Amino acid sequence: xxxxxxxxxxxxxxxxxxxxxxxxxxxxxxxxxxxxxxxxxxxxxxxxxxxxxxxxxxxxxxxxxxxxxxxxxxxxxxxxxxxxxxxxxxxxxxxxxxxxxxxxxxxxxxxxxxxxxxxxxxxxxxxxxxxxxxxxxxxxxxxxxxxxxxxxxxxxxxxxxxxxxxxxxxxxxxxxxxxxxxxxxxxxxxxxxxxxxxxxxxxxxxxxxxxxxxxxxxxxxxxxxxxxxxxxxxxxxxxxxxxxxxxxxxxxxxxxxxxxxxxxxxxxxxxxxxxxxxxxxxxxxxxxxxxxxxxxxxxxxxxxxxxxxxxxxxxxxxxxxxxxxxxxxxxxxxxxxxxxxxxxxxxxxxxxxx
Ligand code: KG4
Ligand code: ZN
Numbered sequence: 001x002x003x004x005x006x007x008x009x010x011x012x013x014x015x016x017x018x019x020x021x022x023x024x025x026x027x028x029x030x031x032x033x034x035x036x037x038x039x040x041x042x043x044x045x046x047x048x049x050x051x052x053x054x055x056x057x058x059x060x061x062x063x064x065x066x067x068x069x070x071x072x073x074x075x076x077x078x079x080x081x082x083x084x085x086x087x088x089x090x091x092x093x094x095x096x097x098x099x100x101x102x103x104x105x106x107x108x109x110x111x112x113x114x115x116x117x118x119x120x121x122x123x124x125x126x127x128x129x130x131x132x133x134x135x136x137x138x139x140x141x142x143x144x145x146x147x148x149x150x151x152x153x154x155x156x157x158x159x160x161x162x163x164x165x166x167x168x169x170x171x172x173x174x175x176x177x178x179x180x181x182x183x184x185x186x187x188x189x190x191x192x193x194x195x196x197x198x199x200x201x202x203x204x205x206x207x208x209x210x211x212x213x214x215x216x217x218x219x220x221x222x223x224x225x226x227x228x229x230x231x232x233x234x235x236x237x238x239x240x241x242x243x244x245x246x247x248x249x250x251x252x253x254x255x256x257x258x259x260x261x262x263x264x265x266x267x268x269x270x271x272x273x274x275x276x277x278x279x280x281x282x283x284x285x286x287x288x289x290x291x292x293x294x295x296x297x298x299x300x301x302x303x304x305x306x307x308x309x310x311x312x313x314x315x316x317x318x319x320x321x322x323x324x325x326x327x328x329x330x331x332x333x334x335x336x337x338x339x340x341x342x343x344x345x346x347x348x349x350x351x352x353x354x
Contacts, residue, residue: 005023005088006339008332009093010094010334011103012097012099014049015048017045018075018078019041020042021336038336041083044331056192060102064105067103078331090121093338093342094124094125096126096354097354098126101354112350116350122347122348123338128149128154130333130334131333133336134333135293137336138322146169147295148293149295155225157170157171157221157279157282170278172223175224178193181267182195185197199302199303206265207269208262209265210263211235211266212270221285223274228270232263236263290317291317291318292311292318293319295322298327
């Protein structure tokens with residue numbers, strides 16, 4: 001039986017997100033490539049950024065409370081925008097892991113209530129699988145391909161062989177790439193999240209590499225961004241612009257702005273180089289891949305997107321990265337994985353847990 005209308009619910013961190021996707025093809029056609037067979041009817045979200053900004057990062061207890069307050073509202077908006085009724089939904093897809101437990105539970109309990117009330121199937125989705133397949137929402141990306149997923153919580157390299165068929169071939173052993181942007185922005189007295197503001201400052205400095213931060217050593221597919229953060233911190237202390245005892249950026253006015261631009265620019269260029277280096281190692285190990293994809297919140301970064309796109313094309317590989325609304329956490333990527341899992345008959349029971 002074709003499952004036409006798929007609901008996607010995502011509450012793993014600080015976005016309350018709900019989307020509705022319509023599968024306009026028969027399952028057999030779907031299996032040939034969903035890019036052309038799926039339509040995003042709505043992709044709504046409530047971002048908690050302003051709630052957490054004053055604390056410089058996500059506060060788990062506040063996040064779960066906010067999800068509880070907003071989820072019904074976001075769901076109603078998603079239904080209205082898609083112009084469908086609750087009872088029209090055929091499948092409910094919901095993020096079950098990884099994420100903040102309190103936040104995940106709000107989405108899962110909400111999804112279970114709908115599944116139970118409508119007597120419709122539910123599917124638990126891995127948040128990272130959502131990010132890894134998000135470039136396929138709008139593109140027919142050829143298999144096999146490599147996906148670099150970089151967000152605030154995760155950084156990983158996926159070797160993707162088919163819908164739901166993938167292996168993680170490299171991942172961060174400590175901080176995520178987005179976390180490096182966020183933590184270094186905090187050192188510089190800049191607001192959370194750090195990524196967008198670092199990109200803006202780096203652009204103002206014309207992406208010049210002033211400080212040549214470490215790109216790491218060792219030919220591994222794993223990432224380590226904690227060392228990069230420490231290197232930036234020590235360099236700031238050495239140059240007398242950061243007071244370790246009081247955890248304070250010491251410059252003010254024009255001097256501060258100039259230094260922020262130089263650090264932001266050097267950091268962004270460094271992270272771009274690290275990404276290219278890792279993709280190079282991966283390509284050596286998996287020469288059969290046909291494309292590179294770049295997903296997750298960090299993939300909103302136009303500089304990184306351009307660098308990775310150029311790098312891929314120079315090697316005869318096609319390159320895809322989702323539109324920004326599918327890079328940061330969103331319901332559409334969860335519904336998308338739900339769509340192919342439904343087509344594959346991979347449903348869960350209401351005992352589903354986080
Ligand atoms: O995917 P996402 O919304 O949430 C997680 O699953 O973590 O990613 C959020 C992360 C934050 O660390 C933020 O600083 C980063 O994505 N980010 C960026 C940019 N926009 C968001 N990083 C670099 N450049 C950007 N333009
Ligand atoms: Zn995410």
